Amino acid sequence: MSPAASNTFETIADIIAETASVDRAKITPQAHVINDLGIDSLDFLDIVFEIDKRFGVKVPVEAWTEQVNSGKAPAEQFFILGALCDRIDELVAAKQG
Amino acid sequence: MRLEYFEMVDRVLAHDATTLTAEARVPDASPVFEGHFPGFPLLPGVLMIEAMAQASGWLMVARSGFTRMALLAQTREAKMRGMVKPGALLTIAVELLQESSGYAELRGVLSEAGRKVAEATLRLQTLPFPAPELESAVRARAAVIGLAA
Numbered sequence: 015m016s017p018a019a020s021n022t023f024e025t026i027a028d029i030i031a032e033t034a035s036v037d038r039a040k041i042t043p044q045a046h047v048i049n050d051l052g053i054d055s056l057d058f059l060d061i062v063f064e065i066d067k068r069f070g071v072k073v074p075v076e077a078w079t080e081q082v083n084s085g086k087a088p089a090e091q092f093f094i095l096g097a098l099c100d101r102i103d104e105l106v107a108a109k110q111g
Numbered sequence: 112m113r114l115e116y117f118e119m120v121d122r123v124l125a126h127d128a129t130t131l132t133a134e135a136r137v138p139d140a141s142p143v144f145e146g147h148f149p150g151f152p153l154l155p156g157v158l159m160i161e162a163m164a165q166a167s168g169w170l171m172v173a174r175s176g177f178t179r180m181a182l183l184a185q186t187r188e189a190k191m192r193g194m195v196k197p198g199a200l201l202t203i204a205v206e207l208l209q210e211s212s213g214y215a216e217l218r219g220v221l222s223e224a225g226r227k228v229a230e231a232t233l234r235l236q237t238l239p240f241p242a243p244e245l246e247s248a249v250r251a252r253a254a255v256i257g258l259a260a
Contacts, residue, residue: 062212062214063209063216063234072212073212074212075214
């Protein structure tokens with residue numbers, strides 16, 4: 015994770031703990047959102063909505079899903095928490111740039 | 112309303128990019144009322160939510176230029192504030208709160224003669240029409256309820 019992503023991680027970890035009732039101690043940058051934290055699609059939707067609000071971005075869930083389903087990107091690129099934070103930072107940077 | 116066919120919106124009164132207002136007349140008779148409830152017919156709360164969900168769906172269909180369908184994914188903070196009897200004329204008002212990638216959050220309010228009878232926050236999934244027959248049916252129904260394609 016980049017330094018910016020560590021701040022992003024704290025915010026997203028809080029969002030996950032609050033919206034999906036996940037023990038905050040379990041939420042690490044290495045955690046897989048689905049396999050390790052037990053987040054289902056509806057919980058993930060809550061999390062994405064909250065990320066959109068807090069970071070002022072629009073997480074491209076459909077495009078990510080398409081990339082994973084078509085084999086163009088590994089699921090870990092979006093579902094390992096540290097990698098997810100990097101993706102969010104990229105979205106924030108793209109919006110600011 | 113034709114409850115047995117899940118046709119909950121009779122007519123769209125107005126809409127813009129983020130809001131839609133529609134009306135719906137609760138039928139005087141329906142098999143639904145035979146069970147809900149014998150001797151005391153009431154529009155079920157789940158159908159109040161369905162009415163707000165369908166109005167929300169029509170707004171999202173219109174926003175997409177009739178390229179996407181909307182499905183109810185989540186209901187939050189739903190409150191049934193009043194009883195609705197057969198024959199009631201309902202107004203359904205929905206407002207888009209947030210649109211995400213493939214999902215949207217809307218607030219719906221159901222009223223009868225200015226009295227709020229139900230409200231809910233609804234999240235809808237939006238997706239390209241999964242079948243051409245569905246797209247045709249949605250376009251045909253939109254024309255009936257006065258929602259221009």
